[in-house]
Amino acid sequence: MSENSETPDVFDPFGIMKNVRDANMESWAKAMTEFVNSDSFTAAQAEMLNAWLATSTPFRKLLEETLSKSMQALKLPTTDDFVRLAEQLTNIEMRLDDMEAKLDQFLESQQQTRYE
Amino acid sequence: MTITMNSNSTNSTSPFEDVCRQWHQSAKNLELFNELLTRDAKIAQTPKQLIWTLNKAKLYRYVPQVPDHPRHRIPLLLVFAVMNRPYVLDLRPGHSFVEYMVKNGYDVYLLDWGIPGFEDRNLKYDDYVLEYLPRVVRKLKAVTGSREFSMLGWCLGALISTMYACLRPDDGLKNLILLTAPLDFSNKEAGGFTKWVSHPSFDPDRIVEAFGNVPGEMIDTGAKMLKPVENYVSNYISLWENIEDTSRVEAWHAMNTWVRDIIPMAGAGYRQLINEFYKENRLIEGTLELRGERVELGRLRANLFNVIAEADHITPPCQSEGVMDLVASQDKEVFRVRGGHIGIMAGRGAEKSTWPHIDTWLGARSD
Numbered sequence: 001m002s003e004n005s006e007t008p009d010v011f012d013p014f015g016i017m018k019n020v021r022d023a024n025m026e027s028w029a030k031a032m033t034e035f036v037n038s039d040s041f042t043a044a045q046a047e048m049l050n051a052w053l054a055t056s057t058p059f060r061k062l063l064e065e066t067l068s069k070s071m072q073a074l075k076l077p078t079t080d081d082f083v084r085l086a087e088q089l090t091n092i093e094m095r096l097d098d099m100e101a102k103l104d105q106f107l108e109s110q111q112q113t114r115y116e
Numbered sequence: 117m118t119i120t121m122n123s124n125s126t127n128s129t130s131p132f133e134d135v136c137r138q139w140h141q142s143a144k145n146l147e148l149f150n151e152l153l154t155r156d157a158k159i160a161q162t163p164k165q166l167i168w169t170l171n172k173a174k175l176y177r178y179v180p181q182v183p184d185h186p187r188h189r190i191p192l193l194l195v196f197a198v199m200n201r202p203y204v205l206d207l208r209p210g211h212s213f214v215e216y217m218v219k220n221g222y223d224v225y226l227l228d229w230g231i232p233g234f235e236d237r238n239l240k241y242d243d244y245v246l247e248y249l250p251r252v253v254r255k256l257k258a259v260t261g262s263r264e265f266s267m268l269g270w271c272l273g274a275l276i277s278t279m280y281a282c283l284r285p286d287d288g289l290k291n292l293i294l295l296t297a298p299l300d301f302s303n304k305e306a307g308g309f310t311k312w313v314s315h316p317s318f319d320p321d322r323i324v325e326a327f328g329n330v331p332g333e334m335i336d337t338g339a340k341m342l343k344p345v346e347n348y349v350s351n352y353i354s355l356w357e358n359i360e361d362t363s364r365v366e367a368w369h370a371m372n373t374w375v376r377d378i379i380p381m382a383g384a385g386y387r388q389l390i391n392e393f394y395k396e397n398r399l400i401e402g403t404l405e406l407r408g409e410r411v412e413l414g415r416l417r418a419n420l421f422n423v424i425a426e427a428d429h430i431t432p433p434c435q436s437e438g439v440m441d442l443v444a445s446q447d448k449e450v451f452r453v454r455g456g457h458i459g460i461m462a463g464r465g466a467e468k469s470t471w472p473h474i475d476t477w478l479g480a481r482s483d
Contacts, residue, residue, distance in 0.1 A: 028345055029343070029350065032344045032345045033308075033342070033343055033344075033345075036341055036342065045318075046312070046315045046318040046319075047317055049323070050317060053323065053326050056326065057322075057325070057326055060326065079234065082235065083235045086236075090170070090171045094170065094247065094251070097170060097251055101251075101255075
């Protein structure tokens with residue numbers, strides 16, 4: 001019985017996909033790449049994104065405002081409070097970093113003076 | 117076809133046994149396939165020490181493997197993009213750019229920008245270039261005691277490195293290596309990304325307003341959609357076909373672990389990237405200002421090695437080439453590699469096609 005490499009392997013769950021690919025993959029890939037680079041796809045993608053953002057934004061804003069007001073009413077910190085705090089911490093971290101660098105510089109110059 | 121059952125024979129098997137064996141193997145392969153898709157590989161294993169942090173950013177020093185004397189005098193700082201994890205530079209033992217450079221006698225440092233949280237949504241390139249990077253360089257100089265250093269920037273890391281080199285030309289940057297650097301967006305038809313984001317209806321402000329930071333999933337999908345068949349179909353078929361080839365599977369698994377590790381991008385930085393770079397091409401036009409400082413490419417004096425991937429669909433070669441005529445560097449060279457955006461550094465052929473060239477160029481300028 002001769003083995004035929006073209007025969008799909010029934011035990012390979014990807015066998016059919018593999019055969020399709022071997023026959024068409026390159027042209028399919030090229031066509032899809034051309035399609036996603038086309039003007040029509042570019043315009044459609046931008047419009048779809050805008051439509052989705054336009055419909056979801058009012059709901060999201062409403063949810064954010066409601067949550068924020070609820071937190072304020074309960075005297076709990078809001079997301080904005082945490083953001084401000086995090087930004088302040090980063091600023092402090094930067095100042096500490098600058099101070100550490102200046103201190104290192106100072107100690108180094110002191111050491112050099114001592115050696116001289 | 118005659119089915120013979122011969123229990124005495126040890127070499128020949130019956131078709132029924134064949135079927136069972138193949139089913140068993142297929143089941144095992146399927147299990148492995150599933151595991152590879154859902155579990156992370158061990159990556160970024162080159163020994164390193166954390167030497168500096170600021171907010172989410174971290175600076176690592178790789179433990180030198182070469183004694184002081186033959187080691188190159190000038191340290192090397194690696195700067196990767198802000199919307200991916202940097203360990204693609206140190207993917208797996210035996211196939212890691214970091215490991216390769218450390219073994220070749222470089223004192224290697226890696227800047228990891230970290231994963232931006234909602235509180236980092238206002239981070240811009242102004243911050244990366246003028247707040248973070250100068251501090252990283254200061255720390256690197258303090259640790260090494262060297263007044264000079266080399267910097268390798270990849271993708272948006274190359275954009276950040278270039279801007280830094282222009283704004284701080286006297287900071288000691290001796291050698292600048294750019295890998296697939298997106299700098300020149302004058303050709304709006306080159307590359308899917310440029311085309312998509314340059315469309316008049318594409319509004320990054322609305323995305324940022326909606327999300328704060330741009331979700332990693334959105335960036336990941338965008339990148340994969342540039343080559344949908346290759347990324348969503350061929351990639352997995354190729355894995356299945358080679359599932360019994362251990363070395364290929366290891367390579368695939370490590371790369372997939374990196375690809376799956378998606379992170380968001382700071383909102384303000386994204387808005388700036390699309391508007392000021394992709395749409396308005398300010399860096400090349402000479403109209404870019406960071407914190408009120410004009411970024412002039414003519415102030416870039418460091419030795420420059422510009423590595424371009426010829427088949428790059430994310431940063432097409434034309435986005436990296438134009439900078440060569442605008443910089444003031446006396447020692448500058450373009451190096452073209454066959455391959456894609458990531459493949460030239462992390463692909464299977466990188467250790468032959470790209471890394472040795474970087475080593476040769478940098479080694480001659482690092483002592």
